[in-house]
Amino acid sequence: MHSEVVASRSADQRDSSRESRSGTPQLDAVSLAIIQQLQEDGRRPYAAIGKAVGLSEAAVRQRVQKLLDQGVMQIVAVTDPLTVGFRRQAMVGVNVEGDVESIADALTAMSEVEYVVMTAGSFDILAEIVCEDDDHLLDVINKRIRALPGVRSTESFVYLKLKKQTYMWGTR
Amino acid sequence: MHSEVVASRSADQRDSSRESRSGTPQLDAVSLAIIQQLQEDGRRPYAAIGKAVGLSEAAVRQRVQKLLDQGVMQIVAVTDPLTVGFRRQAMVGVNVEGDVESIADALTAMSEVEYVVMTAGSFDILAEIVCEDDDHLLDVINKRIRALPGVRSTESFVYLKLKKQTYMWGTR
DNA sequence: CGCCACGTCTGCGAAATCCGCAATCCCAGC
DNA sequence: GCTGGGATTGCGGATTTCGCAGACGTGGCG
Structure with a gap:
């Protein structure tokens, strides 16, 4: 029910050989899965995300914070x-x-x-x-x-x- | 420091005379202020928002839930x-x-x-x-x-x- | 006017979540 | 084999979320 992401734990979170030309680091499968979770609901608790992507609550929190700091994503309200x-x-x-x-x-x-x-x-x-x-x-x-x-x-x-x-x- | 929104408490949260043609209810100043807070940070706690807009934590929570239910806004992660x-x-x-x-x-x-x-x-x-x-x-x-x-x-x-x-x- | 219905706001305790931190793990380099 | 850096985990304590009961204000109606 959780569409678990396997991703051979702690593989290549930032493989420097895969940087795009603009210097933005590429994302691994786990970070992508985290982003997907937050695209469905920007306020989803870290523990729930962790269960879905196969990571601890603290690890998810850390990765989300980094994604925000790096400017890879932002969590915001969008309106009509x-x-x-x-x-x-x-x-x-x-x-x-x-x-x-x-x-x-x-x-x-x-x-x-x-x-x-x-x-x-x-x-x-x-x-x-x-x-x-x-x-x-x-x-x-x-x-x-x-x-x-x-x-x-x-x-x-x-x-x-x-x-x-x-x-x-x-x-x- | 908080750009308090006055808005004469419990005034016209949904004044039916101000419905747009599409049936979407117009927003009062307080809801607008809440949206602005969440546009800055979609995960900002309700209590902090309440302090900024002059409402209790529970009231903010209620209004945010309604805005989400009505589809007026959504809180999501956006990426590059x-x-x-x-x-x-x-x-x-x-x-x-x-x-x-x-x-x-x-x-x-x-x-x-x-x-x-x-x-x-x-x-x-x-x-x-x-x-x-x-x-x-x-x-x-x-x-x-x-x-x-x-x-x-x-x-x-x-x-x-x-x-x-x-x-x-x-x-x- | 009194009364009720309805919607919103508040206060509060319980449960869940967030946060910081130290320990651990894993990989790469030497 | 040892070491350094980054990522992950586990864990309390602080904070936040959640549900609910009660209060308040407004409008409709007999």
């Missing part, structure tokens, strides 16, 4: 923006002349911008915007984003209906 | 896909002929698709895809998405660099 009073959302595609990264940084600094990613394709940057109403959205796009020096053009996609949003990376 | 072994991500814009929603549903059913939203603009649907490698990504886009009957065209934006991703709705 609509119920929290944000009624307009949009994805904005941005084309840039000159330094793309500095524009991306400028977008990152805006509190209405939830999500910024540099892409390959017909946009240089995609940014998701969360606003309270149409006026607010219009203001952010036309007055603030298009005003940035280096922004050549933008294209907006106003959200009509959010169909799916999961946080289950690795739970497949 | 890269560190969990997903090396390719892309946003895909989809154009549809016929029923948009049924295509959106089909995308929603795919485990590689993290995010599906119906939009106004030059795409009918935006979908975010999380894959293990290029082959996997290619397979999902060309074999699975473009094969859906009703999909007229797609345009892909492969992620080069994720600059920002927050879960702080309402914390502004």
Whole structure:
């Protein structure tokens, strides 16, 4: 009933030969299993997680703390923006002349911008915007984003209906 | 030190005149403050939250449980896909002929698709895809998405660099 | 007005959980 | 074979969670 993870106890928690280029350590099967548990319920007690992954309560606690410290995961409350009073959302595609990264940084600094990613394709940057109403959205796009020096053009996609949003990376 | 929320105790926790059209109840200031606390740390103890928002431990516990039951928020672990072994991500814009929603549903059913939203603009649907490698990504886009009957065209934006991703709705 | 129903808040004791720490184990290097 | 570092375990003590009974405030109704 517990989908026990075997993983030959205390194998390679951090095998330095498997570091990704960004310096982020790879995760072993046990840590992955711990993350999965916490993706189902971020408040699940350490003892319960330990039983599921085959580790003691203290060991789970230690690994969770390390994962948090390393920034591999965070345990947070996520909400539906609509119920929290944000009624307009949009994805904005941005084309840039000159330094793309500095524009991306400028977008990152805006509190209405939830999500910024540099892409390959017909946009240089995609940014998701969360606003309270149409006026607010219009203001952010036309007055603030298009005003940035280096922004050549933008294209907006106003959200009509959010169909799916999961946080289950690795739970497949 | 605690940014106390006053809120004239036991005022309108759920004022039925302020229901949004979707039937989701509006949140009062105290619940919002609780959510903010949990957005900073999803495992923060109820007593600490209570001190911050001016409520007893039991009351906070009750409200959090209700927020979870109502689906207003969820407390989960979120990770950086890269560190969990997903090396390719892309946003895909989809154009549809016929029923948009049924295509959106089909995308929603795919485990590689993290995010599906119906939009106004030059795409009918935006979908975010999380894959293990290029082959996997290619397979999902060309074999699975473009094969859906009703999909007229797609345009892909492969992620080069994720600059920002927050879960702080309402914390502004 | 009195009364009741309903929802929320509080206080409190019992059970479960979290936390820190010292001891142990395991592997790699010398 | 010995040693060092990291991971794990076991264990009390402090803290937190949990369930529940009682209090409080509001609104409906005879």
